[in-house]
Amino acid sequence: MPCKTPLRRRLRYFAAFGKEWRLAKLAVALMLLHAAVPRVFADDPVGTNTFMDMTFEQLLEVKVDRVYGASRFEQKVSEAPASVSIVTADEIERFGHRTLADVLRSVRGLYVTYDRNYSYLGMRGFARPGDYNSRVLLLVDGHRMNENIYDSMYVATDSIMDVDLIDRVEVIRGPSSSIYGSSAFFGVINVVTKRGGQIDGVQTSIEAGSLGTYKVRATLGKKFTNDVELLVSGSLYESQGQDRIGYPEFKGPTNHFGVVRNSDEERAGTFMTSLSYHDLTLSGGFSAREKNVPTASYGTVVGDGREETLDLRGYGDLKFERAFTDDSRLTSRVFYDAYRYYGTYPYMYTPPTVTLYRDAALGDWAGTEWQWNQRVWDKHMLVLGVDYREDIRQQQINYDQQPRFSYLKDDRQGRNVGAFLQTEWLLRTNLIANVGARYDYFQRFGETLNPRAGLIYSPTTNATVKALYGRAFRAPNVYELHYYPATGDLHAETIDTYELVYEQKLPANLRFTTAAYYYTVDQLITQRALTANKQYFVNVDHADGTGVEFELDGRWPGILARVSYALQRTEDGTTGDELSNSPRHLAKLNLSVPLYADKFFAGLELQYNGGAHTVSAHRADDFVVVNLTLFSRKLARNLDVSASIYNLFDTKYGYPGAEDHLQEVITQDGRSFRVKLTYKF
Amino acid sequence: MALFLPTHISRARRALLFAIVLCCAWSGVAADASREIEAQVKAAFLPKLANFVTWPASAFAETNSPLVIGILGEDPFGPQFDEDLKSVVIHGRPMVVKRLGAMPKPGAVHLLFVGQSATARIGDIRKTLGKEPILTLGDASGFAEAGGMINFTKVEGKLRFEINITAAQASGLQISSRLLQVSTVVRGKDKP
Numbered sequence: 114m115p116c117k118t119p120l121r122r123r124l125r126y127f128a129a130f131g132k133e134w135r136l137a138k139l140a141v142a143l144m145l146l147h148a149a150v151p152r153v154f155a156d157d158p159v160g161t162n163t164f165m166d167m168t169f170e171q172l173l174e175v176k177v178d179r180v181y182g183a184s185r186f187e188q189k190v191s192e193a194p195a196s197v198s199i200v201t202a203d204e205i206e207r208f209g210h211r212t213l214a215d216v217l218r219s220v221r222g223l224y225v226t227y228d229r230n231y232s233y234l235g236m237r238g239f240a241r242p243g244d245y246n247s248r249v250l251l252l253v254d255g256h257r258m259n260e261n262i263y264d265s266m267y268v269a270t271d272s273i274m275d276v277d278l279i280d281r282v283e284v285i286r287g288p289s290s291s292i293y294g295s296s297a298f299f300g301v302i303n304v305v306t307k308r309g310g311q312i313d314g315v316q317t318s319i320e321a322g323s324l325g326t327y328k329v330r331a332t333l334g335k336k337f338t339n340d341v342e343l344l345v346s347g348s349l350y351e352s353q354g355q356d357r358i359g360y361p362e363f364k365g366p367t368n369h370f371g372v373v374r375n376s377d378e379e380r381a382g383t384f385m386t387s388l389s390y391h392d393l394t395l396s397g398g399f400s401a402r403e404k405n406v407p408t409a410s411y412g413t414v415v416g417d418g419r420e421e422t423l424d425l426r427g428y429g430d431l432k433f434e435r436a437f438t439d440d441s442r443l444t445s446r447v448f449y450d451a452y453r454y455y456g457t458y459p460y461m462y463t464p465p466t467v468t469l470y471r472d473a474a475l476g477d478w479a480g481t482e483w484q485w486n487q488r489v490w491d492k493h494m495l496v497l498g499v500d501y502r503e504d505i506r507q508q509q510i511n512y513d514q515q516p517r518f519s520y521l522k523d524d525r526q527g528r529n530v531g532a533f534l535q536t537e538w539l540l541r542t543n544l545i546a547n548v549g550a551r552y553d554y555f556q557r558f559g560e561t562l563n564p565r566a567g568l569i570y571s572p573t574t575n576a577t578v579k580a581l582y583g584r585a586f587r588a589p590n591v592y593e594l595h596y597y598p599a600t601g602d603l604h605a606e607t608i609d610t611y612e613l614v615y616e617q618k619l620p621a622n623l624r625f626t627t628a629a630y631y632y633t634v635d636q637l638i639t640q641r642a643l644t645a646n647k648q649y650f651v652n653v654d655h656a657d658g659t660g661v662e663f664e665l666d667g668r669w670p671g672i673l674a675r676v677s678y679a680l681q682r683t684e685d686g687t688t689g690d691e692l693s694n695s696p697r698h699l700a701k702l703n704l705s706v707p708l709y710a711d712k713f714f715a716g717l718e719l720q721y722n723g724g725a726h727t728v729s730a731h732r733a734d735d736f737v738v739v740n741l742t743l744f745s746r747k748l749a750r751n752l753d754v755s756a757s758i759y760n761l762f763d764t765k766y767g768y769p770g771a772e773d774h775l776q777e778v779i780t781q782d783g784r785s786f787r788v789k790l791t792y793k794f
Numbered sequence: 795m796a797l798f799l800p801t802h803i804s805r806a807r808r809a810l811l812f813a814i815v816l817c818c819a820w821s822g823v824a825a826d827a828s829r830e831i832e833a834q835v836k837a838a839f840l841p842k843l844a845n846f847v848t849w850p851a852s853a854f855a856e857t858n859s860p861l862v863i864g865i866l867g868e869d870p871f872g873p874q875f876d877e878d879l880k881s882v883v884i885h886g887r888p889m890v891v892k893r894l895g896a897m898p899k900p901g902a903v904h905l906l907f908v909g910q911s912a913t914a915r916i917g918d919i920r921k922t923l924g925k926e927p928i929l930t931l932g933d934a935s936g937f938a939e940a941g942g943m944i945n946f947t948k949v950e951g952k953l954r955f956e957i958n959i960t961a962a963q964a965s966g967l968q969i970s971s972r973l974l975q976v977s978t979v980v981r982g983k984d985k986p
Contacts, residue, residue: 162874165838165882172835172842173952173953173976175835176952179951281951310978336978340939438914
């Protein structure tokens with residue numbers, strides 16, 4: 114693949130690293146050292162099976178992870194053409210994670226910011242303030258969750274995914290457009306949900322926490338003898354939120370001196386179901402979430418209390434999966450998805466009259482996916498697939514309510530066809546080549562081809578080295594194309610990523626992972642101001658990023674430990690500055706230890722986010738947040754209890770705001786708690 | 795750090811490339827077949843599973859006859875498995891491994907591990923074995939439903955078992971409740 118960055122610019126870019134670059138070199142040195150050491154001892158005791166000496170109970174706790182999302186078939190994490198992290202239901206319970214956002218915050222190299230309305234996922238130092246998670250693809254059991262107006266996906270209380278229904282979360286870093294098409298830009302999050310048989314009965318849970326937060330959930334799950342498996346689950350969530358927030362950026366009596374009261378309320382509900390019979394699985398989900406926005410974003414009236422957003426998301430998915438022989442398998446699905454967004458924004462055009470401005474987006478889409486997996490002579494795995502998607506409705510509307518004045522009523526339709534071929538080729542017993550590409554045609558802007566190639570090499574049984582290249586794209590969405598008056602065509606933005614991953618199993622059940630990457634984003638779709646009040650989107654920007662990540666994780670009976678550090682540096686191609694909301698350092702620690710037998714666990718979580726530039730090039734300070742969870746499994750018969758304190762040391766911290774915020778930094782919650790009871794009938 | 799990589803950037807990148815090439819070159823000398831954790835854990839489970847199963851005395855020629863594990867289909871465990879089993883004694887019996895090219899004769903094995911590639915033959919296996927006290931252990935979804943006795947499954951990334959208890963009882967095998975506690979009991983599609 115031709116690299117579009119001139120070499121000279123890239124050199125200057127690397128030179129700009131200064132002190133951090135030395136750390137990066139240390140990383141590479143460590144990688145080489147680690148690759149060399151086990152070779153020296155390779156003939157020694159690596160072959161003996163250390164699991165032989167474990168007890169039955171200890172063996173039950175050993176994790177033998179597999180990942181689906183990296184290649185659209187189940188494979189060993191070490192063989193996936195990406196650096197993969199997996200978080201299981203067990204960890205989610207032990208660390209008291211409330212939402213998918215909490216889960217992702219504990220994962221190496223990921224960060225999630227919150228602007229008191231939505232949560233935004235950052236990966237590899239990239240999270241543009243004002244962008245709605247359009248550059249990471251979220252899948253729930255293989256079903257695409259990013260909607261068809263803003264390409265957004267939801268990870269917090271706004272998510273369709275109830276955290277209690279998660280069996281495991283696969284975080285697949287790097288580009289995956291070669292199999293998934295648009296939005297698999299920086300990575301893919303594949304959530305695998307629990308099946309009915311895993312619940313095996315009726316499960317209910319009740320949660321209560323600080324800021325008047327309550328949640329109830331009921332789940333019914335069963336695997337029947339006639340091969341029918343059923344899961345039905347629903348949850349309701351409510352939070353009063355902060356009753357008083359001070360924003361000193363807003364001054365004067367008309368702005369209530371920056372004091373906002375009772376404007377942080379939130380209500381949400383989710384419903385999810387799956388029913389499977391033999392090769393067929395019918396699943397569906399629905400979520401609704403209403404959030405009061407206290408930040409007076411988009412220049413609304415401070416302290417008015419009526420700024421709010423309502424987001425609804427639903428889908429139905431029928432999947433057919435049949436293995437015809439041991440070597441061939443057909444997977445297909447048909448789906449229907451819907452998305453609705455209604456926003457209310459109070460404006461004071463002519464004081465003292467407050468006018469409610471309504472903003473809405475309505476999306477409906479349906480499609481089908483067909484995929485054939487074929488193993489050839491035990492050495493090749495071929496995955497061949499075709500995806501088709503029809504955007505039935507892509508509607509954006511906004512108007513002033515009283516007096517009625519319509520600004521925008523935009524109605525679109527579109528379609529996308531994609532075909533991909535991915536091959537996994539066992540070159541030697543310890544060397545895998547992974548090559549694939551996907552062709553996509555969008556009615557709106559034309560075609561794009563995105564390849565991915567990787568070499569996965571195991572110098573010893575305990576070590577894996579992956580050298581990977583991939584190209585990914587994100588199609589311009591209708592929001593970018595049509596929300597503002599058209600000023601020209603937009604085309605897809607692209608990213609080229611090069612990475613080197615090294616995974617080493619160490620003695621005593623420890624595992625060491627390190628990854629180094631370099632990416633360059635071209636034709637980045639960026640919002641620009643035409644005049645003071647007129648905005649538009651244009652393919653102008655260029656950005657680079659590079660980073661190294663380290664992770665050490667260990668599992669022993671009852672104990673799990675994980676520590677990671679990510680060093681990342683991004684650069685705006687035009688100005689040469691670091692991108693906003695791009696913390697240079699991320700360090701994490703997760704430790705769970707049994708306090709009493711297999712019943713009581715203490716889970717400690719420590720997250721360090723380095724400082725980051727805000728939109729106007731100020732700084733958001735670095736911070737450490739510590740969360741502590743005490744968890745008891747089967748405290749009494751069928752009763753699980755968990756008690757958590759989040760932000761244990763009451764750290765004052767905040768995340769960079771977007772262009773639509775007057776606040777440089779959006780202040781986050783201080784210390785809070787949650788108690789959760791789960792009972793199984 | 796300068797010891798590992800030159801400070802000049804372009805040379806550092808060249809060194810990185812060189813390192814990749816070097817890693818790939820090593821592949822020629824690395825000998826060990828890849829034995830992944832999953833296969834190792836399954837291997838370690840095998841004697842423990844045997845310990846939870848009671849065979850009728852008639853299944854063994856003598857009181858100290860070995861407990862024979864037969865492997866049908868591909869062998870995920872490798873030759874190291876034989877070595878690892880040398881120090882293992884179950885029900886007062888040593889364990890030995892036989893890799894089978896064809897269907898085992900009744901009485902030749904006590905535990906039959908059916909590799910993934912042989913799963914489709916479970917119907918034949920049941921027909922051949924009849925009610926012989928041979929514990930069948932599988933490694934593919936649907937194995938227990940199709941009449942296999944114990945099957946490896948995965949729950950939350952950890953190994954668990956599906957047990958077709960009627961199939962085991964029909965062959966005169968008793969499965970300990972301790973194993974059943976951590977397993978899913980499945981019912982076969984038809985009677986054995």
